Amino acid sequence: MAGAVMLLKYQDVRPLATWFAARMLEVVDQNRESYSPDVVVPVPAHADRLRQRGYNQAELIAKPLARSLRLPCRSYLLVRTKTRPDKLRLTVRERWRTVRGAYTIRQGLRVDKLRVLLVDDVLTTGATLDACSRALRKAGAARVVAVTVARAILRSADIGAGVPRGEPEDERGPIR
Numbered sequence: 001m002a003g004a005v006m007l008l009k010y011q012d013v014r015p016l017a018t019w020f021a022a023r024m025l026e027v028v029d030q031n032r033e034s035y036s037p038d039v040v041v042p043v044p045a046h047a048d049r050l051r052q053r054g055y056n057q058a059e060l061i062a063k064p065l066a067r068s069l070r071l072p073c074r075s076y077l078l079v080r081t082k083t084r085p086d087k088l089r090l091t092v093r094e095r096w097r098t099v100r101g102a103y104t105i106r107q108g109l110r111v112d113k114l115r116v117l118l119v120d121d122v123l124t125t126g127a128t129l130d131a132c133s134r135a136l137r138k139a140g141a142a143r144v145v146a147v148t149v150a151r152a153i154l155r156s157a158d159i160g161a162g163v164p165r166g167e168p169e170d171e172r173g174p175i176r
Helices: 002-011 015-030 047-053 057-069 092-099 127-138 156-160
Strands: 039-042 078-080 103-105 115-123 143-151
Touching: 002 015, 015 057, 015 115, 015 143, 039 057, 057 115, 078 127, 092 127, 103 127, 115 127, 127 143
Parallel strands: 039 115, 115 143
Antiparallel strands: 078 103
């Protein structure tokens, strides 16, 4: 799975996005009774990253997923306002810090009372999904549920280098 994610993310092997979306559809369909989304929103890439890569892999996955769910895909709702550091490997603490306040709703748009299905390629620490969810909720989303293609397994050295897994932090410390 990791190899396939890397091929989509860095080698532009776009057919994988449709395949990933089909796998996600299975998971979403299993949980539709408890959660019925109104809209699909991919985690946005920063404009600099989009220029560099030429595409947003989360959006490539979200579009066919939304089509299969017969829902609108609103890739323009969320905006990443802060760039990611150039450093290839970030500690858990650095991941949480770099995304804090990095996402916002595009000016003039509303998400009042929408149930959002947030789509990303990989869940590493949960920091990105947390930051996106906070921005959507702050803008009025009724509920945000996230789905990812894969989950990274953190090494104990990564976990020990910052906030323990599952404990997001803000400027006051861990959120409990």
